[in-house]
Amino acid sequence: MSDTIYDRGLDACAANFAQLTPLDFLARTAAIHPDRLALVHGPVRRTWAQVHDRAVRLASALAARGVGRGDTVAVVAPNIPELYEAHFGVPMLGAVLNAINTRLDAEAVRFILRHGEAKALLVDSEFAPLAAEALQGCDIGLVVDILDPAVPHGDPIGALDYEALLAEGDPAYDWQPPRDEWDAIALNYTSGTTGNPKGVVYHHRGAALNAISQLQDWGMPAHSVYLWTLPMFHCNGWCFPWAMAANAGVSVCLRAVRAEPIFDLIADEGVTHFCGAPIVLNMLAQNAHLKRFDHPVKVMTAGASPPAAVIQAMEDMGVEVTHVYGLTEVYGPSVVCVWKPEWNDLPPDRRARLKARQGVRNAALAGLMVADPDTLAPVPHDGQTIGEIFMRGNNVMRGYLKNPEATAQAFRGGWFATGDLGVMHPDGYVEIKDRSKDIIISGGENISSVEIEDVLYRHPSVNEAAVVARPDAKWGETPCAFVDLRPGRQASEAEIIAFCRDHMAHFKAPKTVVFGPLPKTSTGKIQKFVLRDQARSLSG
Numbered sequence: 001m002s003d004t005i006y007d008r009g010l011d012a013c014a015a016n017f018a019q020l021t022p023l024d025f026l027a028r029t030a031a032i033h034p035d036r037l038a039l040v041h042g043p044v045r046r047t048w049a050q051v052h053d054r055a056v057r058l059a060s061a062l063a064a065r066g067v068g069r070g071d072t073v074a075v076v077a078p079n080i081p082e083l084y085e086a087h088f089g090v091p092m093l094g095a096v097l098n099a100i101n102t103r104l105d106a107e108a109v110r111f112i113l114r115h116g117e118a119k120a121l122l123v124d125s126e127f128a129p130l131a132a133e134a135l136q137g138c139d140i141g142l143v144v145d146i147l148d149p150a151v152p153h154g155d156p157i158g159a160l161d162y163e164a165l166l167a168e169g170d171p172a173y174d175w176q177p178p179r180d181e182w183d184a185i186a187l188n189y190t191s192g193t194t195g196n197p198k199g200v201v202y203h204h205r206g207a208a209l210n211a212i213s214q215l216q217d218w219g220m221p222a223h224s225v226y227l228w229t230l231p232m233f234h235c236n237g238w239c240f241p242w243a244m245a246a247n248a249g250v251s252v253c254l255r256a257v258r259a260e261p262i263f264d265l266i267a268d269e270g271v272t273h274f275c276g277a278p279i280v281l282n283m284l285a286q287n288a289h290l291k292r293f294d295h296p297v298k299v300m301t302a303g304a305s306p307p308a309a310v311i312q313a314m315e316d317m318g319v320e321v322t323h324v325y326g327l328t329e330v331y332g333p334s335v336v337c338v339w340k341p342e343w344n345d346l347p348p349d350r351r352a353r354l355k356a357r358q359g360v361r362n363a364a365l366a367g368l369m370v371a372d373p374d375t376l377a378p379v380p381h382d383g384q385t386i387g388e389i390f391m392r393g394n395n396v397m398r399g400y401l402k403n404p405e406a407t408a409q410a411f412r413g414g415w416f417a418t419g420d421l422g423v424m425h426p427d428g429y430v431e432i433k434d435r436s437k438d439i440i441i442s443g444g445e446n447i448s449s450v451e452i453e454d455v456l457y458r459h460p461s462v463n464e465a466a467v468v469a470r471p472d473a474k475w476g477e478t479p480c481a482f483v484d485l486r487p488g489r490q491a492s493e494a495e496i497i498a499f500c501r502d503h504m505a506h507f508k509a510p511k512t513v514v515f516g517p518l519p520k521t522s523t524g525k526i527q528k529f530v531l532r533d534q535a536r537s538l539s540g
Contacts, residue, residue, distance in 0.1 A: 033048050449467035
């Protein structure tokens with residue numbers, strides 16, 4: 001390709017090019033709005049200047065203790081200010097934040113700590129017993145206790161507590177933006193389609209662009225008040241820690257998702273926006289009598305497709321629903337059901353059905369298609385032909401940590417293969433028709449059926465087992481186990497479920513067990529599509 005007049009003497013330099021990073025959002029907002037409220041956690045009220053100061057101190061203190069560029073800093077904590085601050089303080093020194101799912105069992109947490117090579121671990125006191133068990137056999141140089149006044153404190157497991165660590169930090173620490181916007185900013189683990197989780201690596205560019213896209217696609221006004229019903233350990237809270245810094249808004253923290261405190265905080269703190277899986281919406285709809293706010297509120301939901309009836313119930317309550325879709329590999333939501341004004345006059349049930357679709361690509365995503373998984377040929381836009389959903393763009397992960405084979409399998413022909421099956425409607429909106437065969441989304445959590453099957457096969461009475469998703473009005477989906485027992489052996493449904501709960505995180509255990517021979521192909525492969533039909537019939 002030959003040069004043009006625009007390719008000569010117009011090079012990038014420090015004056016006209018900077019690496020994209022969401023860290024700039026905090027620096028800018030703290031400089032412009034230092035006294036505006038940034039974080040609320042019970043009686044705790046922190047301004048943007050204070051959040052910036054604490055994040056810088058965290059970066060400084062970790063650096064002084066030997067944490068540097070490319071080191072992993074893990075955090076086991078609910079939605080509290082310390083985890084929010086870590087979204088800035090950790091990458092300020094070039095390190096990588098690994099926010100770990102607090103619902104995992106010790107074995108899974110141990111795997112993540114080892115696989116991610118965590119150099120430091122910050123632990124909320126509520127989860128100290130979990131972390132202490134997970135740390136057995138791990139070599140982590142620095143363990144720090146987060147002592148949240150909102151919960152009782154047991155015996156510390158770390159060398160010092162979080163506030164003592166911040167006291168070691170220098171508020172004048174000269175943190176630097178990333179050398180390259182492709183540098184890793186966060187590590188998130190997803191079950192994928194195998195028992196062991198895969199480490200998804202995010203970069204600064206993707207985090208910045210997806211955060212801004214969240215504000216744009218939701219039409220989020222400056223200084224919005226955001227309630228943390230979505231865990232920050234889920235895809236870094238769908239990039240909302242960084243988005244709220246760009247928004248100069250208020251983050252209202254919430255340790256546990258329950259209807260009464262959600263309704264109370266919406267009313268008392270003037271919450272305007274929150275996110276959550278369909279199970280959260282269903283919980284609120286069933287407790288609508290607790291509602292005592294009158295101002296407009298918006299909710300963004302993703303996970304197993306929300307039933308149209310749940311969407312309708314929320315909107316009847318005065319909460320506007322935006323349906324989004326994504327995966328850990330694409331920074332959380334990267335597809336949004338953009339609402340069109342001409343749909344406003346449609347009947348309520350029709351509007352709800354339209355909102356139940358996944359939608360179109362967000363501003364950061366460069367491409368979205370439904371295509372044949374083998375040829376990558378796009379399917380007709382007829383709302384009927386099923387294909388695999390593919391994505392490409394700046395908000396697609398760098399890849400899976402230390403897993404080049406899985407990375408290569410996920411990236412095919414210049415696209416990220418989601419493993420989800422869907423259709424493309426004539427108006428260009430994607431709708432999922434079936435999740436990838438080995439993933440169950442229950443209450444917004446990804447559960448690997450392979451992992452459950454591995455546990456089932458450990459039971460002495462189990463000959464063969466297969467797990468599929470069973471539709472559930474409350475959870476969206478729940479694991480349904482089909483079990484063939486060994487000749488002469490006995491086991492009850494309660495016994496099988498208890499066995500699974502003893503060997504894995506409780507939320508992953510099957511909720512239903514069906515006994516009998518498993519359908520197979522002529523080559524002996526279990527026919528899961530038959531089992532899915534049976535599981536759906538159980539819910540009929």
